[in-house]
Amino acid sequence: MSRTPDARARDNQTRKIQENITNVEKHFGEMCQLFAAYVRKTARLRDKSDVLVREIGIYADTETPHLKRGMKQFAEHLAKIQDYRQAEVDRLEAKVIEPLKSYGAVVKRKREDLKTTQSARDREAKQMAQLERTRQRNPSDRQIISQAESDLQRATMDATRTTKQLEETIDEFEKQKIRDIKKIFGEFVTVEMSFHAKALEVYTLAYQSIQSVDEEEDLEQQRASSWQTRREEEDDEEVDKDESEVEEDEDEEEDTDDEH
Numbered sequence: 001m002s003r004t005p006d007a008r009a010r011d012n013q014t015r016k017i018q019e020n021i022t023n024v025e026k027h028f029g030e031m032c033q034l035f036a037a038y039v040r041k042t043a044r045l046r047d048k049s050d051v052l053v054r055e056i057g058i059y060a061d062t063e064t065p066h067l068k069r070g071m072k073q074f075a076e077h078l079a080k081i082q083d084y085r086q087a088e089v090d091r092l093e094a095k096v097i098e099p100l101k102s103y104g105a106v107v108k109r110k111r112e113d114l115k116t117t118q119s120a121r122d123r124e125a126k127q128m129a130q131l132e133r134t135r136q137r138n139p140s141d142r143q144i145i146s147q148a149e150s151d152l153q154r155a156t157m158d159a160t161r162t163t164k165q166l167e168e169t170i171d172e173f174e175k176q177k178i179r180d181i182k183k184i185f186g187e188f189v190t191v192e193m194s195f196h197a198k199a200l201e202v203y204t205l206a207y208q209s210i211q212s213v214d215e216e217e218d219l220e221q222q223r224a225s226s227w228q229t230r231r232e233e234e235d236d237e238e239v240d241k242d243e244s245e246v247e248e249d250e251d252e253e254e255d256t257d258d259e260h
Contacts, residue, residue: 011121013163017170018114024177025107032100035188039092046085053079064221070213077206081199088195095187099180110173117159117166124159127152 053075060071131148138144 014114014117014121014166017166020170020174021107021110021114024103028100028103028107032097032103035092035096035100039089039097042085042092043089046082046089049078049082049085053082066214066217066221070210073209074206077202077209081202081206084195084198084202088191091191092188095191096184099184103180106173110170113166113169117162120155120159120162124152124155127155 056071056075056078060068060075063071127148131145131152134141134145134148
């Protein structure tokens with residue numbers, strides 16, 4: 001006996017549901033991995049920026065006052081941006097990666113629902129085959145045939161019931177999937193927009209702080225410092241020269257004394 005049109009329709013429906021579940025499992029998993037890689041890259045950028053901030057500060061300490069102040073302010077603004085970047089990383093992990101990871105458990109539950117339905121379908125097919133064998137072996141035994149037909153009817157009712165339940169749970173799964181995708185992607189964009197909006201504001205301050213450095217004032221101080229250094233070197237040379245002349249005079253006097 002071939003399967004009834006209803007049974008074949010239920011089988012086709014089950015295969016379609018299984019394909020959808022597998023599709024979600026595959027692509028949600030891949031998106032989760034790629035978003036996680038994105039967040040790791042962002043965290044590494046934060047770490048490199050922290051190193052850059054320290055280097056700018058160290059170099060600033062060796063420079064002229066106005067440039068030093070400008071570089072220090074620039075470094076402070078850059079450090080603040082890294083605080084925002086850390087908040088970006090934390091929020092992406094909580095609002096994007098974790099919800100995507102949770103779909104592993106969701107898919108597992110849907111597979112269990114599918115397995116329950118498939119078991120009911122298998123029992124129906126088994127009872128159908130049993131009825132066919134009974135009719136072939138005992139075509140005149142109405143009692144046995146009637147019992148087999150009753151068993152098949154119960155199996156069909158169970159398969160129909162579990163299929164209906166599967167339809168309802170999968171329908172809710174599909175609705176929730178769409179809502180979750182909208183929410184997760186929306187959270188991603190919101191987190192990124194928040195970071196970039198704050199970062200743009202602080203980058204503007206960083207730009208202004210470094211551009212406000214008074215070049216002429218620092219150059220004047222640099223020239224004055226160089227001139228002072230040169231004067232001190234000349235003074236030292238004069239002192240050395242005077243001391244040398246005194247030593248020569250003393251040597252000449254000693255030589256005169258020796259001649260007498």
